[in-house]
Amino acid sequence: MSTPAAPASAVKVRFAPSPTGYLHIGGARTALFNWMYAKAQGGKFVLRVEDTDLERSKPEFEKEIMDSMAWLGLSWDELYKQSERFEIYREYAEKLITEGKAVRDGTAVILKVDKSRDIKFDDLIRGLIVFNTDEIKDQVLMKSDGSPAYSFSCVVDDALMGITHVIRGEDHISNTPKQILMYEAMGFKAPKFGHLPLIMGTDGARLSKRFGAVAVSDYRKEGFIPEGLVNYLMLLGWSPGNQEILPLKNACEKFSIKKVNKTAAQFDMEKLKWVNAQYVKLTPTGKLTDLLVPILQEEGLLGEDYDRASLEKAVEMFKSRLNTLRDFVERAGFLFARDFTVPADVRAGHLMKNMKKEFDLLAGRLSGLEVFDLASTEKVFRDVVAELGIASGELVHPVRVALSASAVGPGLFDIMVALGKDRTIARLKAAF
């Protein structure tokens, strides 16, 4: 990467969400690509809240969007709110009327569009795109209620804020010629445009509430970590080559808008989980524990005072089998349960045979241990199995279920050590 000494024509991009809903996956990907482009070019990233629809815009959505952006690590250099800039839009609309380029229609302001002109632009991602103005109606600039129409406030702001590259979703392609007309009318130089492919649901249809989780905050609640979600998102429409796991910082260095592809991508939850799991494994256990503590406390599995050392050991034990943070709650929950019991259906499946005799023998031997660790518990277990003259599997599986209420999980002796001597023995005795 060359690091030019602040070129005069520095890149400036923006992400312009409308606070009429949560930040969704598609918006996040758009923000991400803008952000990566800014970083790759040594430019600036502007966050502009497009809250011109006073009815539908809500402060809580605005907050949620900014929180999600921050959580994803997409920091902004400048922040604007369109609701604070209505005067500016009005000014430009008046100017266009004065110049005879727009007309009043009641209290609204309309831009007259000349017919039979080809409007061309060279899309950063798609190449040359041409529209004929015969397909474009006269454009509302200011609405009757005094608020600006989307296209107009967008153009005024992009021009005034010095946005050099407008990178947005493909659904805006047909807005582009309309906006180019507005740049022309106001005498502004149009920026470069790049239209990103859309993200589709698994069924190939548009991502919607029906699809399941669409809000970034939903993924956060489900236990995805930002590094994982970001890495997955960057793979939708762009590829760093034969490499899937690439931290944002490194991705920025390789990012090229020209290499973004044109095809809509389907969102694949399985791959997201896999990517997330890679980052879970890469996260130092201490940090992972920090992330888990609030979740466990919220679930009532952990009090204010807990044994940090044993919690970290538990985290270490489950680290390789977590897709999400939330998986830990489900899989390691037995380590924290106050009143542990094996659910009836699990008993029915794995503890049908009464093994009280065997369990008592094991519990008795375990209670004699001075040092309760991996080696000592395994030794005792092997001895008991030998003494009983049974295959180790015959005892391993029932014991695992009795201790953890699950037939699957970490190694049996890891479970015993994590539980500790007292609880291990108590659960063995309570089994039958």
Next chain:
RNA sequence: GGCCCCAUCGUCUAGCCUGGUCAGGACGAAUGGUUCUCAGCCAUUAAACACCGGUUCAAAUCCGGUUGGGGCUACCA
């Protein structure tokens, strides 16, 4: 309907611009190995150039059309 965009394994994609590799990687799937189970890890396998024409000695790659999918068509953003 009109206008615009798009088209490689089931999915995400590399390759396409500058035609000539067994069309490569990853998720998922299947199989085997490791192991007390699961996960993990390792190995192996199956799996794609939408279709039809054209240009060319040669087409996933260039051109045209067809089909299919998507977007826009608001005083929503």
